[in-house]
Amino acid sequence: MLTRRALLLGSAVVAVAGCSPAPTITGGPTAPPEVPPLPEFPGAKEAQAQEFALQQTARSLAEHGLPSGKDLQQAHTARLTALRHPEPQLRPTTEPTPQPGFTPEPMPATDAPPPRDRREAARLMRTQLKATHAAHRERALEATGAAALLWASLSAACAAEPEALGDTRRPELVPTTPTLLPETTPAKCMGDLLAETHAVIYVMQTALGILGGNEARALETTLGRRRDVRARLTSELAAMDADAPAALPAYDVPTLRGDAAEARRLIAKVEARYARFVGPMIAAVEPMREYGTNLLADAHASSVRWGAALIVWPGWPDPVD
DSSP states (O other): OOOHHHHHHHHHHHHHHHHSOOOOOOSSOOSOOOOOOOOOOTTHHHHHHHHHHHHHHHHHHHHTTOTTHHHHHHHHHHHHHHHTSSOGGGOOOSOOOOBTTBOOOOOOOOOSOOOSSHHHHHHHHHHHHHHHHHHHHHHHHHOOHHHHHHHHHHHHHHHHGGGGSSSOOOOOOBOBOOOOOOOOOHHHHHHHHHHHHHHHHHHHHHHHTTOOHHHHHHHHHHHHHHHHHHHHHHHHHHHTTOOOOOOOSOOOOOOOTTOHHHHHHHHHHHHHHHHHHHHHHHHHOGGGHHHHHHHHHHHHHHHHHTTOOOBSSTTOOOOBO
16 A cells, blocks of 8 residues: 555656656767769860850840851850750750759859941851860860760861851751760771761762862862771771771762752761761770861861751761751
């Protein structure tokens, strides 16, 4: 039987227990670990400023009525968007957002007054394109893999765009879906490029019999460069003990029937296609990187000169939308 004294003592113990402080837990995490910043993509910050300047000048050209002004502005906007991401070689198409270890750089500010007219804007664009072409080319030679192709592609775009600054109305910008480079080997991508070189030479020889004057002389010069590519690739593949594809007896090309306009369109088409075979070699074959970077700029500029549309990422084997 509990006495009154025992009941009072029990109540006191319960009261003391109820007033004791909560136990302290030690050894658990106190704050989430700090995420280190993502490594900076070499050359991206400087390239952003250059592409932003080109985008602004292209916008001025569009406002002053240049037929290709809107396409130039759209192309440089797409390139600037990719360069603002931590991995621009993936060529993202959406604006970058903050993520662990990465905060997008704000868009560069510009205090320069806009060009007063289209002539002034075109002159400024040519100056900017020349400098940016050279800078992107140097970045391509210092990079490897897809990063090398990224810079070579940007360099090729800058090499071709002066051809689009005239009054001629051009085909609209070719929309493509950026994709990852397919897996390849040096022998395969060089063999594929050689096979395509044979086809380009065949088409140019066919068109040469139709064109005359300055156009024929210009085509002869380009044809000579493509023959040089054929010889170089054949030699490189032989040094690798790899098979060098031979030219076919004939290729399936439209019958031109003396139509110079159709000949121009065909040259533009094959040169634009040719550039897509150059890009994988730039990414995969380090000893041929400089040669390929120069060839890509030449092929893309040639295609635009003959009337092909501008493209955002020349040299990438992307599917056309």
